[in-house]
Amino acid sequence: MAVFLSDSAEDTLQFGEEYAKTLKCGDVVVLNGEMGAGKTVFCKGVAKGLGIDDEVLSPTYAYMNDYGGKLYHFDCYRLRNGGQAEALGLTDYFYAGGVCLIEWAENISDVLPETYRTVEIIKTAQNTRKIIYE
Numbered sequence: 001m002a003v004f005l006s007d008s009a010e011d012t013l014q015f016g017e018e019y020a021k022t023l024k025c026g027d028v029v030v031l032n033g034e035m036g037a038g039k040t041v042f043c044k045g046v047a048k049g050l051g052i053d054d055e056v057l058s059p060t061y062a063y064m065n066d067y068g069g070k071l072y073h074f075d076c077y078r079l080r081n082g083g084q085a086e087a088l089g090l091t092d093y094f095y096a097g098g099v100c101l102i103e104w105a106e107n108i109s110d111v112l113p114e115t116y117r118t119v120e121i122i123k124t125a126q127n128t129r130k131i132i133y134e
């Protein structure tokens with residue numbers, strides 16, 4: 001466990017970029033944190049760090065955005081359970097070889113892979129965040 005203190009969205013983005021260097025193909029990362037914590041900002045940084053040039057947008061309405069098979073960015077906010085994720089074919093991507101970043105993974109906790117890494121973003125003030133990661 002380690003902690004990074006972010007003073008701005010730009011800091012979180014840069015942290016995501018650095019964190020990307022620690023990722024291996026197929027790694028699954030669960031991103032915890034309240035609405036507006038900065039999970040998607042962190043994902044933008046990871047994408048940049050993985051050399052992905054496409055703009056990373058919140059996949060709220062798509063559940064998952066696929067960045068060339070290299071990165072799969074999930075937003076499970078509107079899923080009620082793991083069964084739904086399975087029925088939509090989303091869980092297959094956990095084993096497809098790309099890095100998986102999952103927002104609101106608690107909604108599908110019953111179908112998460114056996115091993116995953118966790119990043120928790122805690123809002124400490126308007127523009128500051130405590131990021132606990134492994």
Ligand SMILES: Nc1ncnc2c1ncn2[C@@H]1O[C@H](COP(=O)(O)OP(=O)(O)OP(=O)(O)O)[C@@H](O)[C@H]1O
Nearest residue numbers: 006007008009012035036037038039040041127129
């Ligand atoms: N230090 C910071 N780190 C990250 N985001 C910050 C920070 N300070 C301010 N912000 C702002 O907080 C917001 C974070 O939004 P973001 O969409 O990343 O949250 P989220 O955790 O993905 O929320 P949701 O659960 O709704 O998807 C952005 O508007 C960003 O500019």
Ligand SMILES: [Mg+2]
Nearest residue numbers: 039040058103
């Ligand atoms: Mg988000």
